Amino acid sequence: MGVRFPSMLKDAALTAFVAAALGIFIVGFRTVDVGSRTGLSFDYQFADLAVAIVTIFVGRLGLSLTAAGLRWPVVALGVAMIGVGASQLKLPSGFLHWFVALGGVMLVIRGIWPWARGTMTAAAGTPTGLALGQAGTKWFGWLLLVAAVLLPFTPAADQKTMDLAVLILTYVMLGWGLNIVVGLAGLLDLGYVAFYAVGAYSYALLSTQHGLGFWTVLPLAGMMAALFGIVLGFPVLRLRGDYLAIVTLGFGEIIRLVLLNWVDFTNGPAGIGSIPGPTLFGAVFSETPPAGKQTVSEMLGITFDGNHRLIFLYYIILMLALITNLFTQRMRRLPVGRAWEALREDETACRALGINPTNTKLTAFAIGAMFAGFAGSFFAAKQRFISPESFAFIESAIILAIVVLGGMGSQIGVVLAAVLLIGLPEWFRDLGNYRMLAFGLAMVLIMVFRPRGLIADRQPSVRLHPAGSGGGP
């Protein structure tokens, strides 16, 4: 096999050159405040830039080498890069260690990928593999569910874990809710967080100003959000995909700006505090009971533990998420659910067959909004403080990323994606700002390499003809 080194070197040099052009000013000259009237001065970062460019050069060269069939040298190169990244070598900044090491990891993965994929396909083809695969798809969800129910009783359930679990489940629920809109009905909604905000503010305002409890407000918040979904959705749902995306983004921002600026009603940027938490049959979770109330530990005759509240919250969100899932699964089998999927595949054909596209989309939009409303009021009850800051565009983008990464329309995919996108970054909290950078890059990479998501499930729920007999995208 002819390996044409000169052209590869040229290609890698070109890539490095582009990287240099991208980085020279933005990375090379870091502007820093000097605190005097002159304003800014430079902090030169050329050493960082040089290391990054060399890494990119080597990485690109490695990729071309793999493409030319030289796999094992590339794996060795990748391992060497990981070694450099992990070593005590004095690189100009800590981030560069990560950068070099991650480049190495990428090369290793790229190097062993064809081999790994071949092995996996072969393994899945054997009778045991086939049986395992079928059992996996059938039982994986149930296994996860059992694990989720039992989690608070395991020794791993300290406060950090439970906090994280509640957070992940909130995003799972939001992902499942948005999945109805994006995955099933095929409507790209970039303002989903608006309905989340409506739910959260409904509960916050009704509980702090009118003294209503969590369980009373929960359905109200869902209805309120659904109402918003209908009112906002009705005029815009006849728009095509990307226009709809931008309009929903606009709505999301409008709602956030109103929450921010309507100070009399929402208390503006200062937010709403001391929101009561959810109660268990009227009993509150606290060490000392407020006037006229009973604490849970008194009611059940157990000693007080701060974790009880978290565990209770955990079960609430688990239940809410499961309701969302169950509801979606049932809806998919109803005529309206089938109409959603049909609409996603071909709107013109649906119209010809007598499906009213606006009404069908509106139901998806409203139901999705309703679940966001539930999740929002749960969020307010959990945080006990909300402000417009929690409902910025980036939240919508994260929820959308979960749905897309999971494979639009796949329920179990959403769970996996939420664990990956929310769990991992929270666990590696010390990565700090890098995690959003990685998040954005991950979105791009997933779209490029697996545009159908982790679990590609765009098969219609029902088919006239069995799969493989023609038709379909």
Add this chain to the structure above:
Amino acid sequence: MAYFSQQLINAITLGAIYGLIAIGYTMVYGIIGMINFAHGEVFMIGAFISLIGFMICSFLGIGSAPVAILLVLLMAMAFSAVYGWAVERAAYRPLRGSFRLAPLISAIGVSIALQNYVQLVQGARPKPGGQIVSGGFNLFSADGFDVRVSWLQIIIVVVTVVLMAGFTWLIARTSLGRQQRACEQDMKMAALLGVNVDRTISLTFVLGAALAAVAGMLFLMYYGVIDFYIGFLAGIKAFTAAVLGGIGSLPGAMLGGLMIGLIEVFWAGYFSSEYKDVAVFAILVLVLIFRPTGLLGKPEIEKV
């Protein structure tokens, strides 16, 4: 009357900046039918490169403002263009022919990544740009209110008009413009007739990015402060401008930019400045509902 004139002058200046960004949206949409979600970030990066450029100029001792502006302009255009090219190469080209929403989602990813990248390497604090051009003159006085036009505002409008004229010429007369229009109409046919489609699309992104960089420089000079987050809002407003004018149409983008500038400035001037962004978003929603083709756009016929 004097207050009105002053607001009008401010609005035109702002509208010129939005118009320059809107051209990038409109061209990309025209050629590949997709919203370049990362365009706002390219504008932000253009502003940062300009800031760094002005600082380098002052360190090198280039005292003359016109020379500095020209140098920085070229520098920002050239280096932001690389970003435009990279965005296309990374987030759009691999996804051409994928399902319709895929490039939009990857572009959102690029947008998040670029924002955080600039925040990381340049810091999250707002950066003061200093005053490069100061002064101006009184146009007229009425009711004890001076209507002022600053030199900066004149520079902004002149730069915008020159670039617009150059651009219209580029699209109408040069072979690049012809290739772009050919790709816009039918990409496959254009490819069959020997137009290098990949190159043409890349160049569209590059040109859009260069104009966004100019807008970034003007924004920096006009407001004097930038941060890593300016791209989001400016991007949406410019997109609104592009839609308002009729997406796919160059004069439409300019007209739309002007109108968004007018709406924003007059809303802030006569009603409340808190809700000026709400007004712009409301316009976006209303236009898309009632006239999705915009003011100067051609109706789109959906083919099955």
